[in-house]
Amino acid sequence: MKRTAFITGITGQDGSYLAELLLDRGYDVHGMVRRSSVERFDRIEHLRGRVTLHQGDLLDQRSLGDALRATQPDEIYNLAAMSFVAVSWVQPTLTAEFSGVGVTRILEAVRETCPDARFYQASSSEMFGKVREVPQTELTPFYPRSPYGVAKAYGHFITVNYRESYGLHATSGILFNHESPRRGLEFVTRKITWHAAAIKLGLVDKLRLGNLDAERDWGYAKDYVEAMWMMLQRDQPDDFVIATGVAHSVRECVEIAFDQAGLAVNDYVETDSSLIRPADVEQLIGDCTKARELLGWEPRTNFEALIRLMVDADLALLTQ
Ligand code: NAP
Numbered sequence: 001m002k003r004t005a006f007i008t009g010i011t012g013q014d015g016s017y018l019a020e021l022l023l024d025r026g027y028d029v030h031g032m033v034r035r036s037s038v039e040r041f042d043r044i045e046h047l048r049g050r051v052t053l054h055q056g057d058l059l060d061q062r063s064l065g066d067a068l069r070a071t072q073p074d075e076i077y078n079l080a081a082m083s084f085v086a087v088s089w090v091q092p093t094l095t096a097e098f099s100g101v102g103v104t105r106i107l108e109a110v111r112e113t114c115p116d117a118r119f120y121q122a123s124s125s126e127m128f129g130k131v132r133e134v135p136q137t138e139l140t141p142f143y144p145r146s147p148y149g150v151a152k153a154y155g156h157f158i159t160v161n162y163r164e165s166y167g168l169h170a171t172s173g174i175l176f177n178h179e180s181p182r183r184g185l186e187f188v189t190r191k192i193t194w195h196a197a198a199i200k201l202g203l204v205d206k207l208r209l210g211n212l213d214a215e216r217d218w219g220y221a222k223d224y225v226e227a228m229w230m231m232l233q234r235d236q237p238d239d240f241v242i243a244t245g246v247a248h249s250v251r252e253c254v255e256i257a258f259d260q261a262g263l264a265v266n267d268y269v270e271t272d273s274s275l276i277r278p279a280d281v282e283q284l285i286g287d288c289t290k291a292r293e294l295l296g297w298e299p300r301t302n303f304e305a306l307i308r309l310m311v312d313a314d315l316a317l318l319t320q
């Protein structure tokens with residue numbers, strides 16, 4: 001029988017790739033979207049007519065219940081969040097409402113309308129923050145370093161709590177950074193690849209960045225949404241780290257991107273102290289052994305290939 005999936009955050013990077021994956025696997029795909037005076041559904045424009053969209057917001061309990069009642073999904077992927085760490089210092093309580101308490105709202109809606117559905121929560125490596133051990137696993141204690149990380153830790157624990165309190169099939173994926181040509185322009189990899197392409201084409205002349213020494217474990221979003229789906233195919237709900245196990249610095253990202261564009265870094269890149277965060281996460285490296293062993297999941301795209309494909313995509317985008 002055809003299975004039904006419901007995705008919050010379907011207009012985002014991950015939501016759009018996950019919707020494609022689920023459609024390819026024969027699902028009836030539903031997504032939740034927010035009302036805006038200008039509709040910005042660029043990432044799912046090509047899926048119009050193949051997915052059913054419901055108006056809703058993580059701030060609005062009634063809309064969550066109504067959308068789930070109408071959909072009666074087998075699987076729910078809660079990807080919606082205020083996902084940009086830097087802005088979480090500017091809007092700390094709104095971030096807590098979206099990315100923290102919003103998880104309780106949707107879990108309550110699940111309990112009320114479709115308690116047998118399988119639920120995925122988009123948790124984050126940002127919860128590890130000032131890391132307590134290297135590499136980080138499902139058992140590493142959290143030490144979040146941003147209002148976003150704190151909100152995500154709440155969302156993670158409430159997911160675990162509803163699994164243990166009410167027997168919901170609630171799973172938390174602790175995903176390390178993952179990028180793609182659909183990544184928002186404000187995130188560092190896409191900012192770098194877009195600027196490398198734009199400088200190459202003579203559209204801008206400088207790239208200003210903050211902390212060049214920060215290191216992240218960066219993977220490819222397309223590989224990571226597959227892990228989300230794999231987690232919900234297990235009869236047992238659980239928590240999984242999804243990562244490549246290799247860290248690179250922002251500086252290395254710049255070097256690869258500018259090399260791909262055929263540019264010399266020193267001519268174009270400047271540091272800007274206003275982009276330094278009040279508290280940063282210096283280094284994240286994930287250990288996804290549990291996902292390898294229990295899900296059979298493997299990262300397929302390495303960092304260099306990822307950054308090069310993003311530069312090529314931005315060159316193509318800007319020459320359209
Ligand atoms: P993204 O591109 O920023 O997408 C976020 C989505 O959430 C958008 O569809 C956005 O809708 C929606 N949204 C935001 N606030 C909402 C609200 N109050 N009600 C309903 N929808 C709302 O993020 P992403 O990179 O795809 O990430 C997906 C999820 O994974 C997020 O929860 C993020 O925190 C988490 N995560 C991401 C990474 C990563 O490296 N990408 C790593 C770990 C965890 P609009 O289009 O209307 O703004």
Ligand code: G4F
Pocket residue numbers: 083084085086123124125126175176177178186187188189191208209210211212214215216250275276277280281284
């Ligand atoms: O690309 P970023 O903004 O990603 P960040 O903060 O790691 O968060 C992303 O990954 C999390 C998983 O760990 C997700 F949960 C979250 O939703 C999001 O997807 O910044 C990466 C690093 C930071 O250390 C930052 O200080 O790059 C450094 N950086 C240096 N210059 C910059 C810049 N980041 C941005 N966005 N812009 C800069 O100019």
